Each structure stands twice: as structure tokens, then as C-alpha cells.
Amino acid sequence: MSNIASGNSIAEIAALIGDPARANILSALMGGQALTAGELAWHAGVGAPTTSGHLAKLAGAGLLALEKQGRHRYYRLASPEIAQAMEALMALAASGPKRHRPVGPKDEALRAARTCYDHLAGRLGIALADALHAQGHVVLADGTGVVTAAGRRFLDDFGIGLGTELTGRRPLCRTCLDWSERRPHLAGRLGAGLLDRSLALGWIARVPDSRAVSVTAEGREGFAATFGIPPEQDGVA
Numbered sequence: 001m002s003n004i005a006s007g008n009s010i011a012e013i014a015a016l017i018g019d020p021a022r023a024n025i026l027s028a029l030m031g032g033q034a035l036t037a038g039e040l041a042w043h044a045g046v047g048a049p050t051t052s053g054h055l056a057k058l059a060g061a062g063l064l065a066l067e068k069q070g071r072h073r074y075y076r077l078a079s080p081e082i083a084q085a086m087e088a089l090m091a092l093a094a095s096g097p098k099r100h101r102p103v104g105p106k107d108e109a110l111r112a113a114r115t116c117y118d119h120l121a122g123r124l125g126i127a128l129a130d131a132l133h134a135q136g137h138v139v140l141a142d143g144t145g146v147v148t149a150a151g152r153r154f155l156d157d158f159g160i161g162l163g164t165e166l167t168g169r170r171p172l173c174r175t176c177l178d179w180s181e182r183r184p185h186l187a188g189r190l191g192a193g194l195l196d197r198s199l200a201l202g203w204i205a206r207v208p209d210s211r212a213v214s215v216t217a218e219g220r221e222g223f224a225a226t227f228g229i230p231p232e233q234d235g236v237a
Contacts, residue, residue, distance in 0.1 A: 016061055017089070021046045022054045026077070026086055027062065031211040032118045034067055034074035042209075050162060082119075083117030084187070092194035110182040113204065116211075119191030120198070121178050124215065125186035127139075128194060129175070129186045131227040138173060140184065146174035158226065159200075160193035 007232040017023055028035060028043035041051035055075060058064040065078040077083050113124035120128060132138040137151030138203075147155070147162065155162060162172060175184035176191070186194065198204045203219030215223070223229040 013061060013063070016057060016063065017086075019054070021050065022058060024034070025051075025054060025075075026082070027061075027090075028211075029064070029075065029077045030086055030117055031115045031206075032076075033206075034076040035071065035109055036074055040075060040076070066228065077117060080117055080187070084176060087116055087121075087149070087176055087179055091177050091182065094179045094182075109207060109210065109214075113213045113215060115195065115206075115210040115213060116176060116178075116185070116187070118195060119176070119187045120187070120195050120204075121176070121185050122180060124204075124213075125185035125191075126183050127223075127229045128179050128227060129184060132186070133231055137188070142185070143175050143178060145175055145186065145188070145190070147173055155190070155193070159197050160190070162189055162193065175207055 003193040007076065012071065019027060024044045025040045026094075028040060032060040037048065037055060039049055041048050044051055044054065045115070046054075055064065059066055059075070062078055063082055064075050065072045067076065077086075084120045111122055113122045115121065116125070119125070132151065133140050135154070137148055137154050139146045139148060142191065152162065173186060173190040174188045176187040178185045180201070184190070198219065199206075201222060202216055204215055206213055220231045224231060
């Protein structure tokens with residue numbers, strides 16, 4: 001059973017996220033991969049001792065989870081809900097006053113195609129959601145998604161096994177507001193399956209030190225043939 005959030009508890013979480021270094025740490029982990037304290041220090045732009053303090057506060061509040069592999073310690077977001085909250089905050093920040101900062105190649109790469117925790121976002125994520133909806137495989141409404149019987153067959157043929165509706169606490173399909181496109185992309189088990197399968201097929205590749213992903217030549221052909229997404233809409237153009 002979930003606790004009822006009071007104003008004080010909301011303010012505590014907001015204050016934690018509101019620090020620029022901690023916000024950068026959480027944003028870096030939106031890529032879905034666990035990172036070391038050293039890697040997070042680079043993303044945060046602060047020294048190792050300061051980063052350790054920030055990580056302790058975030059982990060203590062339940063925003064981060066720690067994984068140990070031998071002598072190495074890795075941090076990741078503690079749950080998909082935290083990623084969802086961060087994406088919502090990014091959408092709010094993107095809709096605020098313009099900062100008159102020129103758009104650089106990193107910004108464009110993130111807008112084209114990126115990971116949002118464990119699913120695809122950006123123009124590629126939006127194109128996939130639109131394609132599945134237009135083909136009658138997914139019905140989207142009011143922040144939720146329903147996979148149709150035809151959709152289950154299509155996704156099974158594509159190599160994504162969704163299991164049953166009651167598998168775990170994670171919803172089968174929901175939407176997530178895309179901060180750059182201001183439209184919903186797909187999350188939940190379906191969104192995660194699309195990301196994993198696209199990586200496994202070599203259709204996309206992770207960009208080092210970034211949440212961005214690049215669409216490969218095989219991916220441009222695959223997204224067009226399988227989902228009907230023309231190359232100019234696959235996030236690259």
C-alpha cells in the first residue's frame with residue numbers, strides 16, 4: 001500500500017531534485033544504465049567528495065538504488081516512477097522561458113532519439129507510438145495504452161513477449177509525455193520491449209556518455225519495413 005504524500009514529503013523530494021548537481025545526476029541516469037560515482041561526478045560537474053554526499057542523500061530518500069559488482073558500486077534510478085517524474089519536470093522546464101542558448105549537436109541528438117529510462121523517446125519514440133496506434137496495434141487515451149489482440153500478434157512476431165496483464169506491478173502499456181516533442185511516447189513493459197528489441201536487432205546504438213541513441217542503416221530499413229516509419233521520420237533526419 002502506498003503512503004499518502006504530505007506537503008512536507010513532497011517538498012523534501014523537490015528540494016533534493018532542485019539542487020543542480022543532483023538534478024544532473026538523476027538526468028544522467030535517465031539513460032537507463034547504472035553508472036559509477038566517478039561517472040556521475042563528471043555529469044554533475046562537481047568533485048568526488050561532493051558527489052558522494054549527493055548520492056547518499058538521493059539513495060537515502062529512495063531515489064537511487066545501489067548495485068555492487070565486486071569492488072565496483074553502481075547507481076541507478078530506484079524505479080520507473082522516478083524516471084516518469086523526471087521526464088515530467090523536463091517537459092515543464094522545456095516549456096519555460098527561453099534561455100537564448102543556441103541549440104547544439106547534443107540537443108539535436110537527444111531530440112531525435114534517446115532513452116527515457118528503459119524506453120525510447122524523442123522523434124523516434126513518437127513515431128513508434130504513432131505507427132502502432134495508426135495500425136490498430138495500440139489504443140492510446142488519457143495517458144494509458146491498451147494493446148489489441150492484433151497488436152499482441154504483431155509484437156510477438158516482432159520478438160516482444162509481453163506476458164500477461166497481471167505480470168508484476170509494471171503496467172503493460174502507458175504513455176509518457178515527451179519533453180522535447182510535447183506528445184506522448186510509449187512506456188511500460190511495451191516501451192521497454194521496443195527499446196530492448198531495437199538494440200538487440202542493431203537498429204539503434206547507444207551514444208557514449210549520453211542518453212541519445214543513433215539509428216543505424218539497418219534500423220532505418222527495419223523501422224520502415226516493420227512499422228512503416230519513413231526514414232525522414234525515424235529521428236535521424
